[in-house]
Amino acid sequence: MTQAIDKARDCFIPTYRQPEFIIERGEGVYLFDDRGRRYIDAIAGIAVNSLGHNDEEMVRAVSAQASRVTHTSNLYWTAPAMELSERLVAATFAERVFFANSGAEANEAMLKAARRAHFDRGSKRFEFITAINSFHGRTMATVTLTGQPKYHQGFEPMLPGVSYVPYGDLEAMAAAMTPQTAAILVEPIQGEGGVVMPPEGYLAGLRQIADEHGCFLLFDEIQTGVGRTGKFLACDHDGVIPDGATLAKGLGNGMPIGAFLAGPALSACLVPGTHASTFGGNPVCCAAANVVLRRLMDKGLLEQVVETGKYFDQAMQPLIGAGRPANALRGRGLLRGLELKKDTPDLPVIARKHGLMIGMVAGGGVVRLAPPLTISKDEIDALVTALSAALKEAGDAASA
Numbered sequence: 466m467t468q469a470i471d472k473a474r475d476c477f478i479p480t481y482r483q484p485e486f487i488i489e490r491g492e493g494v495y496l497f498d499d500r501g502r503r504y505i506d507a508i509a510g511i512a513v514n515s516l517g518h519n520d521e522e523m524v525r526a527v528s529a530q531a532s533r534v535t536h537t538s539n540l541y542w543t544a545p546a547m548e549l550s551e552r553l554v555a556a557t558f559a560e561r562v563f564f565a566n567s568g569a570e571a572n573e574a575m576l577k578a579a580r581r582a583h584f585d586r587g588s589k590r591f592e593f594i595t596a597i598n599s600f601h602g603r604t605m606a607t608v609t610l611t612g613q614p615k616y617h618q619g620f621e622p623m624l625p626g627v628s629y630v631p632y633g634d635l636e637a638m639a640a641a642m643t644p645q646t647a648a649i650l651v652e653p654i655q656g657e658g659g660v661v662m663p664p665e666g667y668l669a670g671l672r673q674i675a676d677e678h679g680c681f682l683l684f685d686e687i688q689t690g691v692g693r694t695g696k697f698l699a700c701d702h703d704g705v706i707p708d709g710a711t712l713a714k715g716l717g718n719g720m721p722i723g724a725f726l727a728g729p730a731l732s733a734c735l736v737p738g739t740h741a742s743t744f745g746g747n748p749v750c751c752a753a754a755n756v757v758l759r760r761l762m763d764k765g766l767l768e769q770v771v772e773t774g775k776y777f778d779q780a781m782q783p784l785i786g787a788g789r790p791a792n793a794l795r796g797r798g799l800l801r802g803l804e805l806k807k808d809t810p811d812l813p814v815i816a817r818k819h820g821l822m823i824g825m826v827a828g829g830g831v832v833r834l835a836p837p838l839t840i841s842k843d844e845i846d847a848l849v850t851a852l853s854a855a856l857k858e859a860g861d862a863a864s865a
């Protein structure tokens with residue numbers, strides 16, 4: 466297989482550093498490689514595989530839709546997209562939705578809607594304020610709104626009119642407002658930035674600032690949404706209603722889909738001809754998303770995430786505190802960041818030797834854990850055992 470990987474390395478534009486094995490299949494929270502090794506998938510395609518791998522109901526729904534019709538363009542109605550729009554409107558603050566194929570595209574739609582809504586009111590507001598260490602995507606607009614200079618390098622000039630303020634700092638946000646500010650865009654929990662929780666009252670404070678200055682409040686719920694934190698949207702924990710929010714990742718359980726959820730202020734500005742997406746609302750992807758929504762909202766999975774999230778907290782405690790590898794566990798529900806005492810960027814490589822897949826964020830200082838929402842308590846125990854072993858090996862190697 467090394468030969469096949471070498472060949473692929475020659476063909477791929479090398480934007481990723483894949484390891485020396487091939488993933489062959491998945492089952493629940495487990496992935497299996499071509500060497501027959503099994504891994505607990507504690508990152509789930511980066512918060513994507515909400516129902517885990519090879520979920521029976523998901524496979525049935527996707528196969529059934531694929532055998533009916535796979536694509537029609539948005540010029541026609543299809544039942545899965547219609548059902549999904551109704552489910553999302555029922556589950557959230559949204560009055561209407563726009564379907565995209567990815568997180569970045571959902572954010573693009575939302576940012577365009579914010580500008581367009583001001584334009585419709587005869588205003589020239591075009592500026593956006595975002596947070597330092599945010600992550601909003603890799604397209605030119607969304608990478609500009611990503612408050613991490615390393616992602617801008619070599620791609621300048623960035624979109625004009627974007628400013629950056631420290632996450633959690635309401636005074637800085639208020640001070641950054643100008644008469645041209647169109648919208649504030651933040652993540653209700655910063656994912657890629659290190660699983661950073663907002664301080665108490667931050668989201669409500671942003672709502673107040675946006676209202677006082679006549680701009681829109683936009684939440685990027687691409688990583689935090691679709692039940693990942695124990696509520697359908699993470700902003701639901703605070704009861705704060707934005708003007709727009711975006712979903713992607715967990716929505717399709719691996720089928721590529723994003724959604725822009727528009728509240729009343731943004732739901733009427735994108736009219737025919739103003740915005741579009743060839744694949745957005747693809748019926749196979751929407752059929753997958755309907756299974757996710759049904760399981761979360763109708764079949765008790767959302768409540769289960771609250772329970773397993775609490776269990777996760779307890780189970781991780783032996784890794785935290787004096788004489789142990791971590792300082793704290795951040796995040797909520799099943800979006801967690803284990804804050805390590807020492808940066809360990811190569812921990813994912815060591816963890817794989819212990820049959821565990823994890824992610825690292827914040828320069829290797831935080832282990833990002835976002836397992837399938839269906840993970841059981843026993844599987845959480847197995848995850849913690851493997852992570853402890855990996856951290857011990859990393860610690861032994863560092864002190865050797």
Ligand SMILES: Cc1ncc(COP(=O)(O)O)c(C=O)c1O
Nearest residue numbers: 567568569600601602656687688
């Ligand atoms: C909060 C957030 N926004 C946007 C994106 C971009 O999503 P995509 O990679 O689907 O374009 C990501 C991806 O990691 C994300 O975590």
